[in-house]
Amino acid sequence: xxxxxxxxxxxxxxxxxxxxxxxxxxxxxxxxxxxxxxxxxxxxxxxxxxxxxxxxxxxxxxxxxxxxxxxxxxxxxxxxxxxxxxxxxxxxxxxxxxxxxxxxxxxxxxxxxxxxxxxxxxxxxxxxx
Numbered sequence: 675x676x677x678x679x680x681x682x683x684x685x686x687x688x689x690x691x692x693x694x695x696x697x698x699x700x701x702x703x704x705x706x707x708x709x710x711x712x713x714x715x716x717x718x719x720x721x722x723x724x725x726x727x728x729x730x731x732x733x734x735x736x737x738x739x740x741x742x743x744x745x746x747x748x749x750x751x752x753x754x755x756x757x758x759x760x761x762x763x764x765x766x767x768x769x770x771x772x773x774x775x776x777x778x779x780x781x782x783x784x785x786x787x788x789x790x791x792x793x794x795x796x797x798x799x800x801x802x803x
Contacts, residue, residue, distance in 0.1 A: 676793045678708035685768070685782045686710070692779070693754075694769040695786075697761065697794055702726035705764060705797055713754075713769055729758050729765050746783070748776065757783055761791040 678695050685692050693713035697705040702723035709715050729747060736744040746759045750772055757779055758767045766787050770779060 676789065678706050678790075681786050681790070682708040682710065685786060689770070689774060689778045689782055691771040691774040692768055692782070693771065696722060696725065696767050696769070697764060697790060698722040698726050698767065699764045700726060700730070705794060709769070712771075725756075725758065725767055726765060746780070755779075759783060759787055761787055762795055764794070766790055 678697070682692065682695050685695070692710075694707065694709035694715070696707040696709075696718065699705055699722075702725070704718045704722035707718045707722075709718075715721055732747050733744045744760075746757060748758075749756045752772060755770050755772050755774055756767055757770070757776075758765050760766075766783075768779060768783055
């Protein structure tokens with residue numbers, strides 16, 4: 675299985691402002707995560723739960739507005755930006771500085787989301803690795 679720390683290192687070489695990657699189940703459980711020192715996260719479980727809840731709500735909103743699927747969601751605040759997308763039966767999120775350029779972030783997200791999805795399929799399907 676791949677190591678998210680290695681992927682974070684690779685992504686950061688192209689988009690230095692990426693501070694973390696987290697893979698979350700639909701139920702809000704952290705499957706795996708990698709954070710740099712720039713991102714101060716005391717409990718990935720809290721981040722995973724909130725990320726899953728917020729993303730699920732926004733997906734429901736998009737469906738209510740007649741959009742059949744939601745591929746990516748992006749939020750930007752004063753201190754952080756978050757790009758979230760579906761992988762298997764869960765979510766993948768890139769956490770970055772608020773001044774991150776969205777184009778390069780999207781390119782890296784699409785590139786690595788496929789790799790991460792392939793590697794985490796067994797976990798999401800409840801199989802042993």
